[in-house]
Amino acid sequence: MTKNILVVGEHADSEMTATTAELIGQSTRLAEGGAVSVALLGCCATDVAPQAFEAGAGKVFVNDDDGYTEYNSDQWVTAIESILEGIDVILIAQSTVGRDLAPRLAARQGTAAAMDCVDVRSDSGEIRVTRPCYGGNALADYSFATSPVIATVRAKAFEALAPQSGASGETADLPALSDSRTTIEGREVAEAEGLAITDAPIVVSGGRGLGGPEGFGDVENLAAAFGSNRAAVGASRAACDLGWYPVSQQVGLTGKVVTPDLYVAIAISGASQHMAGCSGSKMIIAINRDPEANIFQNAKYGIVGDYKAVLPALIEAVKAQS
Amino acid sequence: MHFVVCAKQIPDPETPPSAFKIDEATNTVVPAQGFQPVLSQYDGIAAEAALQIKEAQGDDAKITVLSVGAESAQAAIKQVLAMGADEGVLLQDDAFEDGDSHTTAKVLAAAISNLGDVDAVFCGRQAADWDVGQVGLLVAEALGWPVAILAKDVEISDGSMKTTRVLADGFETVSQGLPAVVTVSNEFGEPRYPKLQQIMQAAKKTVTTMTHEDLGLDPSEVGSSGARLKLEKLYIPQSDSQVEIIEGETPEEQATNLVAKLVADKVL
Numbered sequence A: 001m002t003k004n005i006l007v008v009g010e011h012a013d014s015e016m017t018a019t020t021a022e023l024i025g026q027s028t029r030l031a032e033g034g035a036v037s038v039a040l041l042g043c044c045a046t047d048v049a050p051q052a053f054e055a056g057a058g059k060v061f062v063n064d065d066d067g068y069t070e071y072n073s074d075q076w077v078t079a080i081e082s083i084l085e086g087i088d089v090i091l092i093a094q095s096t097v098g099r100d101l102a103p104r105l106a107a108r109q110g111t112a113a114a115m116d117c118v119d120v121r122s123d124s125g126e127i128r129v130t131r132p133c134y135g136g137n138a139l140a141d142y143s144f145a146t147s148p149v150i151a152t153v154r155a156k157a158f159e160a161l162a163p164q165s166g167a168s169g170e171t172a173d174l175p176a177l178s179d180s181r182t183t184i185e186g187r188e189v190a191e192a193e194g195l196a197i198t199d200a201p202i203v204v205s206g207g208r209g210l211g212g213p214e215g216f217g218d219v220e221n222l223a224a225a226f227g228s229n230r231a232a233v234g235a236s237r238a239a240c241d242l243g244w245y246p247v248s249q250q251v252g253l254t255g256k257v258v259t260p261d262l263y264v265a266i267a268i269s270g271a272s273q274h275m276a277g278c279s280g281s282k283m284i285i286a287i288n289r290d291p292e293a294n295i296f297q298n299a300k301y302g303i304v305g306d307y308k309a310v311l312p313a314l315i316e317a318v319k320a321q322s
Numbered sequence B: 001m002h003f004v005v006c007a008k009q010i011p012d013p014e015t016p017p018s019a020f021k022i023d024e025a026t027n028t029v030v031p032a033q034g035f036q037p038v039l040s041q042y043d044g045i046a047a048e049a050a051l052q053i054k055e056a057q058g059d060d061a062k063i064t065v066l067s068v069g070a071e072s073a074q075a076a077i078k079q080v081l082a083m084g085a086d087e088g089v090l091l092q093d094d095a096f097e098d099g100d101s102h103t104t105a106k107v108l109a110a111a112i113s114n115l116g117d118v119d120a121v122f123c124g125r126q127a128a129d130w131d132v133g134q135v136g137l138l139v140a141e142a143l144g145w146p147v148a149i150l151a152k153d154v155e156i157s158d159g160s161m162k163t164t165r166v167l168a169d170g171f172e173t174v175s176q177g178l179p180a181v182v183t184v185s186n187e188f189g190e191p192r193y194p195k196l197q198q199i200m201q202a203a204k205k206t207v208t209t210m211t212h213e214d215l216g217l218d219p220s221e222v223g224s225s226g227a228r229l230k231l232e233k234l235y236i237p238q239s240d241s242q243v244e245i246i247e248g249e250t251p252e253e254q255a256t257n258l259v260a261k262l263v264a265d266k267v268l
């Protein structure tokens, strides 16, 4: 069954996000000959449109108005609602935008949104989604009783297509900015130092077992030994709640979802809500003094021991290697 | 002013993975031995936000707690009453069972309309069982009110609500006219622990119960009949990971052995 799919795209600094490309990729697989369109709002959307075509979109809706650059719920909902004629499936990233936009669009369209999906597939023509729940302890499969189907999707749930350079397609306009009941008074962007944990190929995280903020010194030294251009530092929620490390670095259900090649969990017990943020890593290594810690259930390699003894040795061994 | 806190009772999310079981025939979670259901953590934080605003206004506000759930959800309501909320309403009806975010929001919105004079609704950022994060937004849509999600700070004064929201890369402050809905995130801070005397007082308070008839809802539009999302299967993901514990006489030896593995696996 052919499906017309709309991806609500996101972009920053004239770069379409990787997740947008992943959603377009999956849309081309699900459409079965239907149309794949992408909506791009805010500054420089027109300049970003070619990236959407290269990623597999057939049609791109744009509006470059700077008023759209910062997400404002009412205005985005109104704009997206205006292009839903004939759309069967709407895919949005599970991002600051998606968390707000998807439920509101669903309410307006008399349909449902499935949030934070790790899979969206076509099962004999019918859309099925899978999403983690119960703090990551369980997975749930859903079907939809209403249409259009709306789903927000986790980063890296799907592969993007190989970019088709020079690809092009139809461009159409999104409507002018509408009124909003929400006034954005200000924004404060946390100065990201170095590599973002969501992009880093290696993430080294510390937990409550570090015993205090000083423990993060060792964790940072290990990241530095791997190379500051490759490794970033994360933290468990317990460590962030205690004020030992910034919330922006929290990994987990209520923090960031990271999918590095290597995730090193130091003095972290491996609660399901923490694993929800790192279980997509290619390899997990755990250092914990408790051999029964749940983190070992999810790790490929483990060292049982006190981090205070293990980390300095590991830092030296990594330095000796590189 | 009149504030509503939406509070859900859930299985204890701190149940260790080893005690977490699913009945695959009914697609439900089997209550773990020794773990009592709890007030969803974020809803306690939402209650804390409402209470702090009430206190800032010189206690000149009323807080009503609403919960859609079974008889046992009285305990979640009473916990928020013990924290300092004034009234509790349990929205309990067989017709409400096995619903989805949409039907839960529909029941809550009907109850809020029924209260009549509500200025602001406080929800958690997500219920810590299904981890969805929609109900606050859907209540707002059903009532036609503005909504701000993921608050780490909320102020209400002069007919407007000012919210500092958590974004992926920082924070944003927004203001909206009342009535409005806000969903509160863990960055707001810890909820208060009620004192023993408050717990005893709350235990004596009566919680009103309301059904679909009281709310003027048709059974076909709520619960499983009104649900738009159909749960097909609930299951525990298989982990095929077999940990290899790296041995060594000293930490140095362990570290060298681990690095050798990483090199062999081409990770380093």
Ligand SMILES: Cc1cc2nc3c(=O)[nH]c(=O)nc-3n(C[C@H](O)[C@H](O)[C@H](O)COP(=O)(O)OP(=O)(O)OC[C@H]3O[C@@H](n4cnc5c(N)ncnc54)[C@H](O)[C@@H]3O)c2cc1C
Pocket: A135, A206, A207, A208, A209, A210, A235, A236, A237, A238, A239, A250, A251, A252, A253, A254, A255, A256, A266, A267, A268, A269, A270, A271, A272, A273, A274, A277, A287, A288, A289, A290, A293, A305, A306, A307, A308, B013, B014, B041, B128
């Ligand atoms: C709704 C909800 C959402 C949540 N979201 C998140 C989230 O996003 N991210 C998150 O991380 N958590 C989250 N949590 C919390 C989660 O359940 C755990 O409480 C938390 O992850 C525990 O953090 P931790 O592993 O650092 O601490 P602990 O569980 O206290 O573990 C500390 C570990 O350190 C080990 N240790 C102690 N001393 C040493 C030492 N000297 N050397 C080596 N090892 C040592 C101990 O053996 C232990 O395993 C959430 C919880 C709920 C209910």
Ligand SMILES: Nc1ncnc2c1ncn2[C@@H]1O[C@H](COP(=O)(O)O)[C@@H](O)[C@H]1O
Pocket: B006, B007, B008, B009, B040, B042, B043, B046, B066, B067, B068, B069, B101, B104, B108, B122, B123, B124, B125, B126, B127, B128, B130, B131, B132, B133, B134, B135, B136
């Ligand atoms: N059954 C319920 N009763 C009362 N409030 C609820 C219920 N379900 C959800 N909520 C509220 O909506 C928020 C988000 O829930 P959800 O969208 O299910 O993740 C929760 O934190 C509660 O504040």
